[in-house]
Amino acid sequence: MADKAKKVFTMAYGCQMSERDAETLTELSTKEGYTKSENLEDADLVIINTCCVRESAENKILGKIGELKKIKEKNPNLKIAVSGCMVQQPGALERLQKRAPHVDVWTGTHNLHEFGNLLGQTISKGKAAEVWDKPRETTESTPLAEKGKLRANVNIMYGCNNFCSYCIVPHVRGRERSRPSEEILQEIKDLVESGCREVTLLGQNVNSYGKDFDQEFDFADLLKEVDQVPGLLRVRFITSHPKDISDKLISVVANGEHLCEHFHFPIQAGSNSILERMNRKYTREYYLSRVATIRQYIPHASITTDLIVGFPGETEEDFAQTLDIVEKVHYSQAFTFMYSKRSGTPAALMPDQIPLDVKKRRLQKLMTLQNSMSLVWRQRMIGHIYEVLVEGPSKSNPDRFTARTRGNELVVFDADKSFIGRLINVKIVDTNSWTLQGELAQ
Numbered sequence: 001m002a003d004k005a006k007k008v009f010t011m012a013y014g015c016q017m018s019e020r021d022a023e024t025l026t027e028l029s030t031k032e033g034y035t036k037s038e039n040l041e042d043a044d045l046v047i048i049n050t051c052c053v054r055e056s057a058e059n060k061i062l063g064k065i066g067e068l069k070k071i072k073e074k075n076p077n078l079k080i081a082v083s084g085c086m087v088q089q090p091g092a093l094e095r096l097q098k099r100a101p102h103v104d105v106w107t108g109t110h111n112l113h114e115f116g117n118l119l120g121q122t123i124s125k126g127k128a129a130e131v132w133d134k135p136r137e138t139t140e141s142t143p144l145a146e147k148g149k150l151r152a153n154v155n156i157m158y159g160c161n162n163f164c165s166y167c168i169v170p171h172v173r174g175r176e177r178s179r180p181s182e183e184i185l186q187e188i189k190d191l192v193e194s195g196c197r198e199v200t201l202l203g204q205n206v207n208s209y210g211k212d213f214d215q216e217f218d219f220a221d222l223l224k225e226v227d228q229v230p231g232l233l234r235v236r237f238i239t240s241h242p243k244d245i246s247d248k249l250i251s252v253v254a255n256g257e258h259l260c261e262h263f264h265f266p267i268q269a270g271s272n273s274i275l276e277r278m279n280r281k282y283t284r285e286y287y288l289s290r291v292a293t294i295r296q297y298i299p300h301a302s303i304t305t306d307l308i309v310g311f312p313g314e315t316e317e318d319f320a321q322t323l324d325i326v327e328k329v330h331y332s333q334a335f336t337f338m339y340s341k342r343s344g345t346p347a348a349l350m351p352d353q354i355p356l357d358v359k360k361r362r363l364q365k366l367m368t369l370q371n372s373m374s375l376v377w378r379q380r381m382i383g384h385i386y387e388v389l390v391e392g393p394s395k396s397n398p399d400r401f402t403a404r405t406r407g408n409e410l411v412v413f414d415a416d417k418s419f420i421g422r423l424i425n426v427k428i429v430d431t432n433s434w435t436l437q438g439e440l441a442q
Contacts, residue, residue, distance in 0.1 A: 005035050006033055006034045006035070006045065007034060007039075007045070008029045008034040008035070008037060008043060008044070008046075009045070009047070010025060010026045010046075010048075011049070012049045013048070013084075014050070014057065014085065015051065016200065017155070017173075018049050018084055019049075020153040020202055021049050021109070021112055022047065024112055024113075025047050025049060025081070025112060025115050028112075028116045028119075029047065029116070029119065031116055032120065041071075044077065044079065045078070045079045045080075045081065045119075046071075047081045047083065048061065048065065048080075048082050048084075049083050050082060050083065052088075052089055052168055052172060053085070054337075054340040055342060055343065058086055062099070065100050065103065066100070079105065080103045080104050081104060081106075081118075081119070082096070082103050083106070083107045083108070083109075083112065084108070084109060085168070085169070085172040085173065087106055087109075088109045088110070088172040088173070089168070089171070089344065090344070093108075093129060097129065105122060105127070105129070106128075106129035106130070106131065107129070107130055107131060108132060108172075109174075110131075110134060110136070111130055118130060135158070147190070147194035148194050148196075149191075149194075149195070150196060150197055150391060150392070151196070151197070151198040152196045152200070153202050154187055154188060154191070154200070154201055154202065155203070156178065156201045156202065156203050156206060156209055156219075157176060157179060157203040157204075157209050158177045158179075158203075158204075159204065160173060160176060160204035161176045161208065162204075162205060163279060164268075164278055164279050164280060165277060165279045165345060165346040165350075166339065166342060167345060168345055169204055171344060173204065176212060177212060178209050178210050181222055181225060184201075184222065184226070188226060192231040193231075195421070196232075197233040197389065197421050198232075198233060198234035199226070199234075200235075200236040200237065200238060201222075201226065201235070201236070201237040203237075203238075203239070206219050206237050206240060207244035207246070218249075219237075219249060220248045220251075220252040223237070223253070224256075227256045227259055233258060233389060233423055235256070235259050239264050242265060242267065242282050242287050243280070243281045243282045250293055250294055250297045253297075253301075260407070261300060261406050262302045262406065262407050263302070263303050263304070265290075265303050265304070265305055266305050266307075267306075267307065268308050269307070269311060269321075270318075270326075271284070271314070271322065272321075273318060274313070277312065277347075279346075284325060287325075288329070301407070302332040302408055303331055303332065304332055304408070305329070306334070306335045306336075306337070307326075307336045307337070308336075308338075308339050309322065309339065309362040309366055310354040310358060310359030310363070311354070312350035312351065312354065313350065313351070314339075314354055314362075319362050322366065323366065326373060327369070327373070330373055332374060332409065333370075333434075336367055337363075338356075338359040338360065338363050339354065341353075371433045372433075375431070375432065375433045378428075378433070378436055379431060381409070381431065381436060382431060383428065385425050385426065385428075385441045386428065386438075387405070387406065388404055388423070389404055389423055390402075390419040390420050390421065390422055390423075392420050394412050400412050401416075401420075403438075405436075410434070410436065411435070411436040412436070412437055413426050413437070414439065425440075426439060427439055427440075427441045
């Protein structure tokens with residue numbers, strides 16, 4: 001009798017870059033004989049790709065790793081692998097190994113491509129762990145995006161050079177490294193051949209793409225080439241650091257055929273004094289001037305952002321300026337966070353840490369304001385017709401289907417499976433703060 005097929009179940013925490021890394025690990029495990037599973041309970045291998053942007057996120061991940069110990073006690077043959085940013089932190093591996101001895105494989109962000117070898121080592125050695133202290137040449141050149149998906153994430157670069165005072169990313173992902181455009185384009189073409197119709201280009205700061213090349217070739221140039229890939233219907237990108245976005249880039253998006261008019265444009269705070277303490281390298285005035293340029297080129301562009309409240313030293317006046325920015329820009333959506341200390345960053349040692357109750361109050365006030373702004377944004381869409389890419393059945397109501405506008409707004413409407421993967425026109429008939437209700441346009 002043939003051996004039962006081995007199954008892998010993968011979990012990703014944190015940003016889209018982490019999700020993309022998790023896909024790479026899944027693909028590498030399939031090369032070792034595993035097939036992808038959607039069920040944790042029947043897995044022979046569980047992979048957790050971690051995040052360490054906030055200590056609260058790390059605690060949540062540690063809790064999940066602890067839960068897996070109980071599952072492994074019932075199934076001693078289960079292999080557990082933990083990878084990503086949390087493992088990459090200096091000195092973290094030894095600490096984590098002591099805390100979770102039931103984990104079989106440990107790997108960081110710089111040597112994900114070695115995952116198959118590490119998995120193989122567990123057969124002879126029982127356990128395997130390797131974390132490189134920095135990236136090595138050519139280690140990120142082989143694209144391993146998951147095939148067959150309608151929407152896919154594609155890394156265009158790795159690392160970050162910005163060193164925001166609250167952020168651990170440059171310490172765990174290294175300095176900025178741009179992938180050659182030929183590799184990116186080939187990966188996208190392969191994805192399209194497998195059924196992909198929308199790609200999101202990923203980088204900690206996509207606007208820095210190409211700065212490490214010998215020749216002049218920037219992110220706007222890359223977008224032009226991706227826009228011409230046959231069969232690709234939508235192109236998105238994330239994240240745009242405000243200090244680096246150029247008029248050239250905005251113009252390319254405005255004139256592109258498949259480039260979506262959506263900018264994720266994190267300001268983080270509305271106060272110049274807090275922006276300086278965050279080491280963001282721009283002012284609120286400069287940020288607003290960039291927003292004005294986007295609106296000039298693309299009046300209907302959707303702009304989203306990240307916002308942090310309760311950063312060390314934030315006064316009520318500082319917070320009021322964040323609320324003012326929300327009202328001035330009119331974001332279609334904002335991802336809002338309370339500041340949380342992250343060991344190893346300058347902000348964790350700053351004086352004037354804000355009490356938790358103050359942070360909670362400010363966060364609630366910010367969320368209330370942004371929810372109202374999001375509702376107004378979507379209410380203005382009622383009665384208008386938009387082109388959407390149909391993604392599949394709604395998670396909350398499988399009898400209905402979901403799609404996205406070019407501005408990344410979610411639409412729910414009545415359709416059938418034949419619409420999946422197609423661009424169609426829908427008329428918006430109702431909305432709440434988050435989801436539009438539509439009907440097929442006549």
